[in-house]
Amino acid sequence: xxxxxxxxxxxxxxxxxxxxxxxxxxxxxxxxxxxxxxxxxxxxxxxxxxxxxxxxxxxxxxxxxxxxxxxxxxxxxxxxxxxxxxxxxxxxxxxxxxxxxxxxxxxxxxxxxxxxxxxxxxxxxxxxxxxxxxxxxxxxxxxxxxxxxxxxxxxxxxxxxxxxxxxxxxxxxxxxxxxxxxxxxxxxxxxxxxxxxxxxxxxxxxxxxxxxxxxxxxxxxxxxxxxxxxxxxxxxxxxxxxxxxxxxxxxxxxxxxxxxxxxxxxxxxxxxxxxxxxxxxxxxxxxxxxxxxxxxxxxxxxxxxxxxxxxxxxxxxxxxxxxxxxxxxxxxxxxxxxxxxxxxxxxxxxxxxxxxxxxxxxxxxxxxxxxxxxxxxxxxxxxxxxxxxxxxxxxxxxxx
Amino acid sequence: xxxxxxxxxxxxxxxxxxxxxxxxxxxxxxxxxxxxxxxxxxxxxxxxxxxxxxxxxxxxxxxxxxxxxxxxxxxxxxxxxxxxxxxxxxxxxxxxxxxxxxxxxxxxxxxxxxxxxxxxxxxxxxxxxxxxxxxxxxxxxxxxxxxxxxxxxxxxxxxxxxxxxxxxxxxxxxxxxxxxxxxxxxxxxxxxxxxxxxxxxxxxxxxxxxxxxxxxxxxxxxxxxxxxxxxxxxxxxxxxxxxxxxxxxxxxxxxxxxxxxxxxxxxxxxxxxxxxxxxxxxxxxxxxxxxxxxxxxxxxxxxxxxxxxxxxxxxxxxxxxxxxxxxxxxxxxxxxxxxxxxx
Numbered sequence: 001x002x003x004x005x006x007x008x009x010x011x012x013x014x015x016x017x018x019x020x021x022x023x024x025x026x027x028x029x030x031x032x033x034x035x036x037x038x039x040x041x042x043x044x045x046x047x048x049x050x051x052x053x054x055x056x057x058x059x060x061x062x063x064x065x066x067x068x069x070x071x072x073x074x075x076x077x078x079x080x081x082x083x084x085x086x087x088x089x090x091x092x093x094x095x096x097x098x099x100x101x102x103x104x105x106x107x108x109x110x111x112x113x114x115x116x117x118x119x120x121x122x123x124x125x126x127x128x129x130x131x132x133x134x135x136x137x138x139x140x141x142x143x144x145x146x147x148x149x150x151x152x153x154x155x156x157x158x159x160x161x162x163x164x165x166x167x168x169x170x171x172x173x174x175x176x177x178x179x180x181x182x183x184x185x186x187x188x189x190x191x192x193x194x195x196x197x198x199x200x201x202x203x204x205x206x207x208x209x210x211x212x213x214x215x216x217x218x219x220x221x222x223x224x225x226x227x228x229x230x231x232x233x234x235x236x237x238x239x240x241x242x243x244x245x246x247x248x249x250x251x252x253x254x255x256x257x258x259x260x261x262x263x264x265x266x267x268x269x270x271x272x273x274x275x276x277x278x279x280x281x282x283x284x285x286x287x288x289x290x291x292x293x294x295x296x297x298x299x300x301x302x303x304x305x306x307x308x309x310x311x312x313x314x315x316x317x318x319x320x321x322x323x324x325x326x327x328x329x330x331x332x333x334x335x336x337x338x339x340x341x342x343x344x345x346x347x348x349x350x351x352x353x354x355x356x357x358x359x360x361x362x363x364x365x366x367x368x369x370x371x372x373x374x375x376x377x378x379x380x381x382x383x384x385x386x387x388x389x390x391x392x393x394x395x396x397x398x399x400x
Numbered sequence: 401x402x403x404x405x406x407x408x409x410x411x412x413x414x415x416x417x418x419x420x421x422x423x424x425x426x427x428x429x430x431x432x433x434x435x436x437x438x439x440x441x442x443x444x445x446x447x448x449x450x451x452x453x454x455x456x457x458x459x460x461x462x463x464x465x466x467x468x469x470x471x472x473x474x475x476x477x478x479x480x481x482x483x484x485x486x487x488x489x490x491x492x493x494x495x496x497x498x499x500x501x502x503x504x505x506x507x508x509x510x511x512x513x514x515x516x517x518x519x520x521x522x523x524x525x526x527x528x529x530x531x532x533x534x535x536x537x538x539x540x541x542x543x544x545x546x547x548x549x550x551x552x553x554x555x556x557x558x559x560x561x562x563x564x565x566x567x568x569x570x571x572x573x574x575x576x577x578x579x580x581x582x583x584x585x586x587x588x589x590x591x592x593x594x595x596x597x598x599x600x601x602x603x604x605x606x607x608x609x610x611x612x613x614x615x616x617x618x619x620x621x622x623x624x625x626x627x628x629x630x631x632x633x634x635x636x637x638x639x640x641x642x643x644x645x646x647x648x649x650x651x652x653x654x655x656x657x658x659x660x661x662x663x664x665x666x667x668x669x670x671x672x673x674x675x676x677x678x679x680x681x682x683x684x685x686x687x688x689x690x691x692x693x694x695x696x697x698x699x700x701x702x703x704x705x706x707x708x709x710x711x712x713x714x715x716x717x718x719x720x721x722x723x724x725x726x727x728x729x730x731x732x733x734x735x736x737x738x739x740x741x742x743x
Binding site for chain 2: 164177213246391
């Protein structure tokens with residue numbers, strides 16, 4: 001219960017821009033000190049790109065308001081995700097993280113922008129490139145990194161790994177491409193069933209967009225007007241396959257056919273926020289599902305086993321980094337409008353690095369799960385049962 | 401790893417080849433031999449294969465014979481089966497067999513049963529191949545062994561090679577077979593080199609489907625396994641030999657149709673049987689072997705019940721210590737042999 005409150009509190013802090021680290025956070029996370037100097041601009045209205053629309057008369061606003069507090073909070077969130085992913089890269093190369101590891105650096109504006117537009121009582125589900133969402137949905141970076149290193153302090157006690165992290169109203173973390181989409185519509189069905197005005201944000205990639213189960217889901221979501229925001233994170237490559245080689249139509253925002261859609265600049269956290277708010281409002285108004293395509297980019301290859309340069313050029317990666325990096329874009333906007341100082345950003349960067357280093361220290365020193373836990377969690381709310389080990393004389397125990 | 405090019409192999413004897421390269425050679429040779437053969441799957445062409453098994457094939461054979469698909473397993477498996485029905489000989493790759501669950505209806509209902517349902521009018525000469533079973537640290541959704549599920553179905557052949565000769569000879573046979581074959585590879589074996597005999601380097605080298613191989617002779621106990629765990633059995637046998645216990649190690653090679661006769665012949669000699677597999681125990685390969693032995697002539701030769709060594713009956717955990725304890729280790733096989741022999 002306390003953990004759940006902490007998780008929800010953290011998520012609320014991220015959205016409202018209030019200081020994270022109010023008393024409910026147990027691990028002594030650093031408080032982001034925001035100095036409200038009188039000479040900083042407290043709020044600016046920015047022009048954002050108009051979205052391409054499908055079966056919609058009007059789209060999200062073309063202006064977005066940003067307060068200083070919000071800006072610093074979005075920056076902090078994105079930079080934290082960035083640093084965690086880079087730390088994961090490092091730990092993977094040291095073989096401290098093993099198995100699959102799909103990194104999210106480059107796509108931070110999507111996770112940060114979506115979370116800024118929904119509330120912790122809304123629901124979110126994504127695929128395997130999930131570390132960013134695990135964080136924005138309220139799991140601490142210690143628990144994320146410790147899950148990656150397979151320790152008992154991990155959010156899934158070390159049993160899930162990179163692709164299987166969960167939190168209240170966050171349904172992972174899913175390893176089978178596209179399978180999370182019907183799941184998301186099911187969560188939306190539960191929201192509708194209960195009449196609680198909540199929505200489910202259901203994410204998938206450009207590769208998953210060609211899965212049949214998506215089209216079955218679109219049909220049912222539209223028929224039953226499920227409050228489901230389908231979001232395609234189009235990062236231009238499904239593993240090693242560029243979108244043009246996989247999809248007869250790369251207008252992913254139109255692939256819902258009879259479902260209205262919008263295409264959004266996924267590198268701009270404000271565009272993502274405004275579009276998500278618009279989409280969530282659409283669902284909450286009972287209009288049924290909506291499809292959003294976020295145009296984004298991943299700097300890393302598909303996973304740590306993929307160098308990411310056999311199917312795209314280093315020049316392309318470098319170009320995105322220098323012209324469209326989501327964190328740089330936000331920082332430049334705030335600096336050029338005098339919303340914060342360069343020193344403040346530098347200080348935050350230092351703090352964030354320290355937090356990530358501390359979390360990595362925990363993640364590498366925490367013990368592995370005990371063998372007694374091997375067979376637990378097979379069934380829920382069930383009396384203890386015997387589990388066969390590797391041979392008939394090995395009788396193991398499983399509790400719920 | 402480097403393997404000698406064809407020209408240098410003409411006069412040489414045995415040569416070291418990884419399982420990956422053996423599979424690659426098998427496909428290369430069969431693509432060359434029969435222009436109806438083609439490969440389709442995710443990342444098989446321009447990426448050279450997710451695990452590099454199809455390296456170089458797209459460069460050599462082009463878009464028509466090596467086809468990259470979108471991430472649409474049910475769709476492309478169905479397409480592959482349809483192509484087979486129309487007379488082509490597709491190799492349909494699943495990036496791992498975990499993803500075959502998306503397409504399993506096409507494998508079972510469209511491929512496996514059709515020759516029967518049509519009373520012999522419509523064969524389906526297709527190979528479904530890809531890595532099966534546990535890898536390292538890939539967690540629950542990516543670690544399942546599908547040998548038992550597929551081998552349950554009449555109309556399918558299910559093959560599970562262990563070493564490079566197995567891989568090459570059995571894949572060539574699978575491709576030449578006019579029936580649907582599920583070909584279960586193992587990711588952890590791809591990079592392992594094995595000596596391949598001079599015979600096995602011939603383009604006509606095939607290994608018959610449905611015949612097991614005795615990898616090691618012994619008199620005291622029969623160990624039966626498939627895929628990666630054959631190696632574990634041989635390791636256990638080496639340790640046990642030092643204590644005077646001689647194991648006969650049988651490499652099943654094919655799960656369906658299973659070579660029960662080889663198992664029975666061995667059991668009639670050794671009187672003791674231990675099965676070893678990576679999959680879960682319930683309704684598994686070992687369970688089937690137990691049933692078949694009980695139903696046949698070898699039952700009366702058993703001096704002890706058959707022992708099954710299997711994966712632990714849980715979804716695969718991620719943490720290394722838990723994963724290590726979820727699968728049979730060599731020491732589990734040694735322990736089980738001794739218990740079975742009551743020593």
